[in-house]
Amino acid sequence: xxxxxxxxxxxxxxxxxxxxxxxxxxxxxxxxxxxxxxxxxxxxxxxxxxxxxxxxxxxxxxxxxxxxxxxxxxxxxxxxxxxxxxxxxxxxxxxxxxxxxxxxxxxxxxxxxxxxxxxxxxxxxxxxxxxxxxxxxxxxxxxxxxxxxxxxxxxxxxxxxxxxxxxxxxxxxxxxxxxxxxxxxxxxxxxxxxxxxxxxxxxxxxxxxxxxxxxxxxxxxxxxxxxxxxxxxxxxxxxxxxxxxxxxxxxxxxxxxxxxxxxxxxxxxxxxxxxxxxxxxxxxxxxxxxxxxxxxxxxxxxxxxxxxxxxxxxxxxxxxxxxxxxxxxxxxxxxxxxxxxxxxxxxxxxxxxxxxxxxxxxxxxxxxxxxxxxxxxxxxxxxxxxxxxxxxxxxxxx
Numbered sequence: 001x002x003x004x005x006x007x008x009x010x011x012x013x014x015x016x017x018x019x020x021x022x023x024x025x026x027x028x029x030x031x032x033x034x035x036x037x038x039x040x041x042x043x044x045x046x047x048x049x050x051x052x053x054x055x056x057x058x059x060x061x062x063x064x065x066x067x068x069x070x071x072x073x074x075x076x077x078x079x080x081x082x083x084x085x086x087x088x089x090x091x092x093x094x095x096x097x098x099x100x101x102x103x104x105x106x107x108x109x110x111x112x113x114x115x116x117x118x119x120x121x122x123x124x125x126x127x128x129x130x131x132x133x134x135x136x137x138x139x140x141x142x143x144x145x146x147x148x149x150x151x152x153x154x155x156x157x158x159x160x161x162x163x164x165x166x167x168x169x170x171x172x173x174x175x176x177x178x179x180x181x182x183x184x185x186x187x188x189x190x191x192x193x194x195x196x197x198x199x200x201x202x203x204x205x206x207x208x209x210x211x212x213x214x215x216x217x218x219x220x221x222x223x224x225x226x227x228x229x230x231x232x233x234x235x236x237x238x239x240x241x242x243x244x245x246x247x248x249x250x251x252x253x254x255x256x257x258x259x260x261x262x263x264x265x266x267x268x269x270x271x272x273x274x275x276x277x278x279x280x281x282x283x284x285x286x287x288x289x290x291x292x293x294x295x296x297x298x299x300x301x302x303x304x305x306x307x308x309x310x311x312x313x314x315x316x317x318x319x320x321x322x323x324x325x326x327x328x329x330x331x332x333x334x335x336x337x338x339x340x341x342x343x344x345x346x347x348x349x350x351x352x353x354x355x356x357x358x359x360x361x362x363x364x365x366x367x368x369x370x371x372x373x374x375x376x377x378x379x380x381x382x383x384x385x386x387x388x389x390x391x392x393x394x395x396x397x398x
Contacts, residue, residue, distance in 0.1 A: 003299070003376050008236035010246030011040050011132075015047025015177075015224035016306075017347040018082055020254035022357050024052050025078050025307050026364025027252045030372065032067035040064070043136040044233040044247050049256065050176035051135060054121060054169055055081055057113035062127045079357055082120055086351035090114045108178035108186035110348075112121045113204075116170035125172065126165040127151050133245075135233040137223030138175045141185060142215050146226045148233065149175075158390030159218075160197035170242050175220045177349070185219035201288055228255055228283050229290075237289040242300065248376075249301040251290060252364070255283060294375075302371050306363065309336050310370050317374060324374050331371075334363055 013024045031037045043052050049110075060069055091114040095107065115121055128134055128151060136149040145156035149172045155161030175186040175377040196208040223230065234249050235242060248288050287303070294301050310333035314325045334342075342363045345356065 002123055004222075004248060005373075006035070006245045007036075007039055007248040008042075009036060009040045010042045010242065010249045012045065012230040012234055012249065012251045013043065013045040013049025013052065013183065014230060014251075014255050015049060015222060015228050016254040016256060017048045017177075017349055018352050018357075019256070019306075019342075019345045019347060019360060020048030021052040021055075021082060022360035023254040023342070023364035024049055024252050025075060026071065026361040026366070027250075027304055027368040028370035029361070029365050030077060031250075032070045034372070035067060035068060037065070039113065039309060040132050041236060042133045042314075044136070044137060044227060044230040045102075046177065046230045047177045047179070049172050049230060049252075050136050050223070051115075052078065053136075054115070054173045055119065055340060057128070057134075057169075058119065058121050058123070062123055063129045063134055075361075076248045079354070079361075082352045083120050083354045083357050084351070087111070087114055088349040089172075089351070090118045091349075107184040108174045111177060111183055112171040112174035112186065114173045115173055116168065119170075121170040121173070123169045124165065124377070125149060125154075125167050125169060128152075130170070135230075136172045136176050137227065137230055137233070138178070138186075138220045139223055139226040141219040141221055144226075146223065146232060147218075147220055148223075149176075150233075154193075154196065157201060160179045160195040161208075162193035162195045164193065169330070176223050178220060179222045179224070183222075185221050188218045188220060190215055190218060194332060222254075225279070225287065228279070229253055229286050230288060231286060235293070237286070240289075240293050240296065247300065249290075251302070252304045252368075253287070254306045254364070256343070271313075300375055302368075302376055304364070304367050304371050306367070307339060308367055309339045310334070310366055312336070314370055314374070321374055328370050328373060333366055334359070339363060 003198065014020055016023070028037065029041070043053055055078050056065065056074050057063070057075040059065070065074050065336070091107070091110050094113055095110045133151060137145040140147040140156050140159060143156055143158045147154065147156045147159070149164060152163060152165035153161050154164035154167060162240050171186065178184060178186045190213050195211050195213050197211045198207045229251055231249070231251055233243065234246055290301070291303055294303060311329065314328050317325065338359060345360060357398050
């Protein structure tokens with residue numbers, strides 16, 4: 001493999017339910033194939049991305065798998081969990097128990113319970129490997145900031161941070177997937193933890209002081225509300241550079257496109273539509289900022305987007321890297337109708353058909369393949385190196 005062999009890769013995995021899990025699984029399969037999976041040193045995830053990383057680590061004894069382990073053990077395990085078990089149904093079955101009715105408005109706590117039992121995930125944050133660092137992102141309702149679990153700590157910069165070494169991984173995964181109105185928040189009792197904060201962000205860690213947050217409970221929502229791409233721990237959009245510790249950022253975006261719909265006269269649906277539009281514009285701004293970084297720093301990252309048709313993109317970008325594009329166009333790629341079917345797959349935690357999983361996973365693999373071979377020299381061991389080129393223009397991003 002050439003191009004990424006000596007890089008420190010930051011991997012951002014977006015939300016999107018099981019669709020995102022299958023798509024990201026295909027992206028990671030390509031990283032395994034080209035021999036750079038062990039170069040991933042920081043993973044930032046939201047929603048479906050967080051659920052996937054939890055499954056990967058659980059399948060490999062709470063360490064990051066090697067390329068062989070991913071292809072032979074982790075990926076088949078992920079496919080089995082998503083196609084043979086129904087997380088959403090299992091959560092509903094647990095919710096109807098009278099003892100769980102107290103979570104009727106905070107159903108993410110039930111999702112956490114379902115993840116723990118259905119997927120047999122019983123690890124604590126203290127069990128996570130030192131590398132890659134895993135940032136599990138959520139959104140704090142009380143402060144409106146990005147709440148994150150990072151190794152053994154949890155919190156946000158306005159609220160403060162607490163030692164969360166004993167916090168269950170299944171709960172962190174559920175927090176990241178707590179979509180408002182659908183699943184509801186995950187509730188944390190503040191007084192169960194000791195919180196610390198610095199007066200100024202730039203002060204050293206030794207300057208932290210014990211504080212008492214002004215809340216009895218925290219209501220944590222899906223990290224996708226704040227940043228559905230999960231890029232913030234890896235990418236400084238203001239300075240237009242990778243954050244310390246990584247020098248190649250790969251963003252895997254499996255978010256659903258904003259659908260065109262007719263007028264919705266029922267008020268709650270109108271309000272949801274407004275929220276969807278706001279969320280789509282926020283996402284677009286983050287994408288365009290990152291793509292601008294790629295235009296100015298070719299070879300320092302990649303944006304892998306669900307719904308991108310390989311042949312169409314290769315013919316469009318092939319002018320910049322004709323030799324690589326010509327080689328890639330000789331391969332077989334999913335058809336336009338298959339890609340449209342993938343992009344239109346619903347955002348859900350329901351059990352997947354095996355054919356749907358395989359199709360979405362293959363699309364993730366193919367999209368990573370043509371992007372990384374065309375723009376980042378990422379070819380399989382023994383393959384020909386390809387020159388770097390520019391990435392998609394910001395006005396082309398959906």
